[in-house]
Structure formats: C-alpha cells, structure tokens
Amino acid sequence: MRARRTDQTLLQASDTSLVYRTRNGSITALGGVDLDVPRGAFVSVIGSSGCGKSSLLKLFAGLLRPSRGAVRIDGADIVGPDRRVGIAFQRPTLMPWKTVLQNVLVPAAAQGRDRKESQHHAETLLALVGLAGFASNFPRELSGGMQQRVGLARMMVHEPEVLLLDEPFSALDALTREELMVELQRLWLSNARTALFVTHSIAEAAFLSDRVVVMSPRPGRIVATIDVPFERPRPLSVLETVGFAALTGQIRHALDAAATRP
Ligand SMILES: Nc1ncnc2c1ncn2[C@@H]1O[C@H](COP(=O)(O)OP(=O)(O)OP(=O)(O)O)[C@@H](O)[C@H]1O
Numbered sequence: 428m429r430a431r432r433t434d435q436t437l438l439q440a441s442d443t444s445l446v447y448r449t450r451n452g453s454i455t456a457l458g459g460v461d462l463d464v465p466r467g468a469f470v471s472v473i474g475s476s477g478c479g480k481s482s483l484l485k486l487f488a489g490l491l492r493p494s495r496g497a498v499r500i501d502g503a504d505i506v507g508p509d510r511r512v513g514i515a516f517q518r519p520t521l522m523p524w525k526t527v528l529q530n531v532l533v534p535a536a537a538q539g540r541d542r543k544e545s546q547h548h549a550e551t552l553l554a555l556v557g558l559a560g561f562a563s564n565f566p567r568e569l570s571g572g573m574q575q576r577v578g579l580a581r582m583m584v585h586e587p588e589v590l591l592l593d594e595p596f597s598a599l600d601a602l603t604r605e606e607l608m609v610e611l612q613r614l615w616l617s618n619a620r621t622a623l624f625v626t627h628s629i630a631e632a633a634f635l636s637d638r639v640v641v642m643s644p645r646p647g648r649i650v651a652t653i654d655v656p657f658e659r660p661r662p663l664s665v666l667e668t669v670g671f672a673a674l675t676g677q678i679r680h681a682l683d684a685a686a687t688r689p
C-alpha cells in the first residue's frame with residue numbers, strides 16, 4: 428500500500444509502536460513515533476539509553492516489523508532489508524580473514540554488483556576516509572578509529588540512497604570522534620545521501636545534522652524537533668561558537684524536559 432506523503436519525505440514513521448515479547452513479559456520499546464526524514468537531509472535522533480533509538484533504526488533497516496503503525500521508504504511500507512539502504516553499526520564487525528578492501532566490498536558482492544566497478548568505488552571511498560594506503564591490510568593491523576572508517580566506507584560501497592547510522596563513533600576517544608564527524612560530513616556531502624543517525628551525544632547530533640529529534644525515555648516517542656542552521660561544510664571550529672553552545676543548550680533542555688515529563 429502506498430501512503431500519502433509529501434514529495435520531500437524519504438523515510439517516514441507514523442504512529443509507530445514496537446513491543447518486544449520476552450519470557451518475562453512484553454517490553455514496549457516505542458510508543459507511537461511520528462518522524463519524517465526529508466530526502467537529502469541529515470537527521471539525528473537523540474535520547475537516553477534504552478529509549479528505543481536502535482529499535483527505531485532496525486525498523487527502518489527492515490530488520491524488525493512495527494507492532495502498530497508503519498515505517499516507510501519513499502511512501503512504501505518497509506517489509507525487509509532494502510538495497511537502497513546502507514547501515515553502520517556501533518561496532519564495525521569487520522571480517523578478520525578479509526583485507527580492508529575485501530571487507531568494504533562485502534555489501535557490493537552480496538548485491539551482485541560489477542566487481543571491477545565496485546572495486547574502483549571502494550578504493551575511492553577508502554581514500555575519502557583517509558585509508559588509501561591500507562586496502563591490503565587486515566583489520567587487526569588497524570586502530571579502532573581506522574576500523575570505524577572502514578565501516579563507513581563499507582556502508583557506502585553499494586551507493587545507498589539512505590544511510591542508517593547507530594552510534595558509529597561511540598567506542599572512540601574524543602579526538603578520533605571529532606575527526607570522524609568531519610569525515611562523515613564529507614562523505615555525506617560528496618554523495619548527497621539521506622542520513623538517519625542515532626546518538627547519545629548532543630555535540631555529535633548538533634554538528635552533523637540539519638535536524639535533531641529528541642526522544643522521550645522508553646516507550647520512545649519524538650518529543651521535540653530542533654532545526655540546525657549552520658552552513659556546510661562545517662569546520663570543527665563551529666563547536667567553539669556561541670551559536671553552537673546555544674543550540675546544544677536547547678537540545679539539552681529538550682532532553683531534560685523529556686526525562687522529567689510525567
Ligand atoms: N531483542 C530485544 N528483546 C527484548 N527487548 C529488547 C530487545 N532489544 C531491545 N529491547 C528493549 O527495548 C528497549 C529499547 O532498546 P534499544 O536498544 O532500542 O534502546 P536504545 O535507545 O538504542 O539504547 P542505547 O542508547 O543504550 O543503545 C530497551 O528497554 C530494551 O530492553
């Protein structure tokens with residue numbers, strides 16, 4: 428069934444609820460999420476631990492089905508994994524027996540794309556994330572931050588229209604995180620993709636996004652939407668500006684209000 432939508436919306440959740448059934452009863456992870464992600468936009472979802480961020484991303488990835496409501500891509504219900512979507516998880520989960528280049532090529536191979544073309548694209552992406560000289564190395568020969576970069580390159584190798592990112596920098600130190608934020612922005616700008624990014628980090632959300640949506644504690648719902656006005660490309664120095672501090676203050680305030688809401 429195709430739903431009514433504006434032409435601008437690429438990802439959409441409407442009144443989306445998710446209940447997990449466990450041996451100890453059911454857990455309502457999401458309690459009626461309404462979210463529109465415009466085509467070409469970078470949208471972050473921020474909320475406290477356990478509020479349902481990863482669950483929401485898994486719904487958009489087609490790995491889970493909603494218990495109520497709908498999740499859609501380009502107006503059509505999401506019924507399973509979609510080749511238009513690339514995913515980056517918290518841990519890059521690289522295959523240790525494959526080289527960096529072979530790891531990046533995994534999604535392209537799974538989709539039966541032309542090998543030569545994909546290899547050329549993978550090499551370009553590795554250069555974009557600063558790993559041009561490491562294509563033939565194995566993951567164990569890379570630092571944690573370098574492995575995360577391989578994960579970002581792998582997410583993009585099959586040229587997905589939509590990027591889903593679940594705290595891809597959460598295991599990193601602050602400096603590497605900032606470096607990778609800039610790299611992710613560059614990847615996103617160079618390919619004009621639609622991105623949905625979940626994070627705990629107010630600064631990460633504010634730096635990367637066109638729009639930040641704030642989730643309530645579980646069962647998660649969207650309780651605030653904040654547009655980010657800074658021009659792109661954004662240098663790291665934007666983190667030091669008064670405007671940035673005001674914006675992160677606004678996001679923090681919305682998170683606090685969500686946490687104390689009756
Ligand atoms: N497979 C599962 N089975 C049962 N309950 C689950 C499952 N996955 C998640 N949950 C529950 O759903 C809720 C939301 O989990 P989710 O992983 O989506 O939260 P999150 O916002 O991503 O948290 P975090 O920031 O810690 O990663 C939690 O209360 C969790 O216990």
Ligand SMILES: [Mg+2]
Nearest residue numbers: 480481482593
């Ligand atoms: Mg999570």
